[in-house]
Amino acid sequence: MSLLKxxxxxxxxxxxxxxxxxxxxxxxxxxxxxxxxxxxESGSGKSVSMLATMGLLPWTATITADEMSFxxxxxxxxxxxxxxxxxxxxxxxxxxxxxxxxNPCFTTGFQITEALRQHTDLNRSQRxxxxxxxxxxxxxxxxxxxxxxxxxxxxxxxxxxxMIAMAIxxxxxxxxxxxPTTALDVTIQAQILDLLTGxxxxxxxxxxxxxxDMGVVAETAERVAVQYAGQKVEDQPVADLFATPHHPYTxxxxxxxxxxxxxxxxxxxxxxxxxxxxxxxxxxxxxRCQYADxxxxxxxxxxxxxxxxxxxxxYPLNVPAGEEVA
Amino acid sequence: xxRYVLARLxxxxxxxxxxxxxxxxxxxxxxxxPIIVMAGERGLSEERYQEYVERFGFDxxxxxxxxxxLTGVLxxxxxxxxVTNRNVWDEFFTLFPATLELSLCAIIFSVLVxxxxxxxxAVYRGKFFDRALMSTALVGYSMPIFWWxxxxxxxxxxxxxxxxxxxxxxxxxxxxxxTGFMLIDSLISGQEGAFWSAVQHxxxxxxxxxxxxxxxxxxxxxxxxxxxxxxxxxxxARAKGLRPARVNGLHALRNALIPVITVIGLSVGTxxxxxxxxxxxxxxxxxxxxxVDSIFRRDYPVVQGGLLLIALMVMIVNLxxxxxxxxxxxxxxxx
Numbered sequence: 211m212s213l214l215k216x217x218x219x220x221x222x223x224x225x226x227x228x229x230x231x232x233x234x235x236x237x238x239x240x241x242x243x244x245x246x247x248x249x250x251e252s253g254s255g256k257s258v259s260m261l262a263t264m265g266l267l268p269w270t271a272t273i274t275a276d277e278m279s280f281x282x283x284x285x286x287x288x289x290x291x292x293x294x295x296x297x298x299x300x301x302x303x304x305x306x307x308x309x310x311x312x313n314p315c316f317t318t319g320f321q322i323t324e325a326l327r328q329h330t331d332l333n334r335s336q337r338x339x340x341x342x343x344x345x346x347x348x349x350x351x352x353x354x355x356x357x358x359x360x361x362x363x364x365x366x367x368x369x370x371x372x373m374i375a376m377a378i379x380x381x382x383x384x385x386x387x388x389x390p391t392t393a394l395d396v397t398i399q400a401q402i403l404d405l406l407t408g409x410x411x412x413x414x415x416x417x418x419x420x421x422x423d424m425g426v427v428a429e430t431a432e433r434v435a436v437q438y439a440g441q442k443v444e445d446q447p448v449a450d451l452f453a454t455p456h457h458p459y460t461x462x463x464x465x466x467x468x469x470x471x472x473x474x475x476x477x478x479x480x481x482x483x484x485x486x487x488x489x490x491x492x493x494x495x496x497x498r499c500q501y502a503d504x505x506x507x508x509x510x511x512x513x514x515x516x517x518x519x520x521x522x523x524x525y526p527l528n529v530p531a532g533e534e535v536a
Numbered sequence: 537x538x539r540y541v542l543a544r545l546x547x548x549x550x551x552x553x554x555x556x557x558x559x560x561x562x563x564x565x566x567x568x569x570p571i572i573v574m575a576g577e578r579g580l581s582e583e584r585y586q587e588y589v590e591r592f593g594f595d596x597x598x599x600x601x602x603x604x605x606l607t608g609v610l611x612x613x614x615x616x617x618x619v620t621n622r623n624v625w626d627e628f629f630t631l632f633p634a635t636l637e638l639s640l641c642a643i644i645f646s647v648l649v650x651x652x653x654x655x656x657x658a659v660y661r662g663k664f665f666d667r668a669l670m671s672t673a674l675v676g677y678s679m680p681i682f683w684w685x686x687x688x689x690x691x692x693x694x695x696x697x698x699x700x701x702x703x704x705x706x707x708x709x710x711x712x713x714x715t716g717f718m719l720i721d722s723l724i725s726g727q728e729g730a731f732w733s734a735v736q737h738x739x740x741x742x743x744x745x746x747x748x749x750x751x752x753x754x755x756x757x758x759x760x761x762x763x764x765x766x767x768x769x770x771x772x773a774r775a776k777g778l779r780p781a782r783v784n785g786l787h788a789l790r791n792a793l794i795p796v797i798t799v800i801g802l803s804v805g806t807x808x809x810x811x812x813x814x815x816x817x818x819x820x821x822x823x824x825x826x827x828v829d830s831i832f833r834r835d836y837p838v839v840q841g842g843l844l845l846i847a848l849m850v851m852i853v854n855l856x857x858x859x860x861x862x863x864x865x866x867x868x869x870x871x
Contacts, residue, residue, distance in 0.1 A: 266775055298775060305768060305771065305772065305775075311769055312769055313787050313790075314791065314865070315864065315865060315866065316790075325776045325777075328776060328777055362866070362867050376772075376776070
């Protein structure tokens with residue numbers, strides 16, 4: 211049984227200029243102890259689908275799904291109280307901007323122990339001991355002194371470590387990391403990723419890594435889901451994805467990697483992600499796709515079977531011999 | 537922190553000197569002669585007039601008068617009232633507790649009501665409570681204060697008879713001034729019903745005086761909360777699985793309080809200067825009415841000394857607000 215199983219998730223925001231569909235029929239599966247990377251450009255609905263899972267979206271969002279279960283519990287039917295017993299404990303999340311994601315008015319120690327206070331029966335001194343232990347785990351030097359530090363007294367990297375310590379405080383079964391390294395220096399990025407994958411191995415938790423950095427994906431993930439304009443367009447184990455991308459968007463993304471450049475000019479994907487008012491009728495990627503034809507522009511593409519990477523495309527690339535294209 | 541407070545205390549000195557110059561100059565710029573005003577309709581003879589000029593030191597050059605005043609102030613002597621011949625210092629501190637008691641009650645009332653109202657309005661923004669509260673706050677802010685006071689007196693004192701019309705305590709009670717605060721003195725006196733009578737006398741003036749600060753605090757709290765509620769760290773707090781009451785009441789409010797404290801501090805400063813309208817309507821023996829009367833009488837020492845002491849109170853309040861800032865927002869605290 212999957213740890214997290216989501217079928218046909220859609221999230222719509224009501225805006226002043228009408229409804230906006232940020233996430234469109236997305237499926238997510240994570241097994242216990244698995245690392246799943248979700249990649250896509252800004253605005254592809256990566257974060258929103260995970261915030262929907264956590265129940266952290268504002269009231270302007272309408273969430274629909276055929277199935278949305280975590281550890282066998284249906285997340286759609288949960289009361290606020292029942293959901294608060296899960297999030298922050300078994301299911302936790304860290305965010306993109308460590309500097310603004312920590313409350314400036316409280317010490318890091320207070321913010322870490324608060325998670326323990328909410329979900330465990332530990333007493334005050336036990337909580338403090340556990341906080342010191344957690345800070346050691348995430349590689350913060352001199353933890354007992356840092357417990358009394360305020361977020362503005364620490365660097366971005368240190369703050370992200372505090373966020374991670376907070377998120378893993380109650381030994382979650384699944385950790386969602388929403389672009390955990392985007393706001394950090396390159397050298398710190400590698401440290402934080404090592405830390406996350408190390409913790410994942412140590413504790414056996416599942417890890418969802420939201421990112422737009424293909425390099426990060428290649429180094430850390432086991433399986434990759436590619437999202438475009440709110441839809442999942444491909445889903446493959448990481449090695450297969452890099453070797454044989456099936457969706458033209460994935461293929462174009464990989465071609466745009468600097469390491470793969472063959473000419474002096476880097477390859478780019480022309481155009482921009484469709485917005486609220488210029489969504490194409492057929493395939494959402496068709497205006498930017500070099501293979502698109504009339505059918506792509508008018509008929510929404512089917513989802514291909516698993517051997518073709520569940521690609522949402524009429525004409526998937528690199529189809530293995532003997533596979534039937536849907 | 538201590539060094540910070542001491543540094544702030546040093547800045548009192550130039551402000552203090554500035555206030556003495558302004559208050560000294562201000563009352564002398566006003567047309568009108570205190571001696572003529574004192575003499576009233578009957579007037580007085582030339583010799584008597586000269587006698588008073590000498591007594592008050594008006595024959596001295598202006599710089600000499602100021603110098604005498606300043607040296608007096610530095611020795612703690614604010615001079616004597618032309619009218620009552622009483623020490624300005626004594627007069628001020630006889631009346632000031634009444635103003636302080638009323639201001640504190642008014643500000644407590646406005647914070648106790650305004651802060652939660654602003655928080656609830658922000659949390660349920662756009663809903664019925666939010667709209668109702670914000671329109672009420674606008675009415676409260678724009679209403680003429682004397683009209684509001686009279687309205688309350690008509691309804692609660694006149695029609696319903698729940699509260700007394702004016703004064704600080706019922707006529708049947710008499711006891712000595714110990715602290716000057718009627719609530720405390722009435723308790724100390726041990727007379728039955730005295731404390732309750734003092735409370736009843738405070739209710740309407742506090743509501744009247746607290747109405748405008750209440751409206752300002754509620755609106756300021758709401759807008760500060762709205763800003764804070766969209767911050768990333770609120771999402772983090774919710775992601776921990778905390779109760780909404782804790783997220784809103786602790787994580788959000790602590791940050792939202794920073795601008796609200798400013799508004800509260802400014803309101804307290806204004807209230808301490810004496811609420812002329814409220815004190816007049818409720819016959820409240822505070823410094824607001826005293827200052828206005830002194831200005832009309834051209835009672836130079838009272839106006840000068842009163843302004844100086846009020847300025848001092850406002851400076852102390854501002855310092856307290858600054859210290860509170862540091863306690864609430866660690867970023868401001870000196871590292």
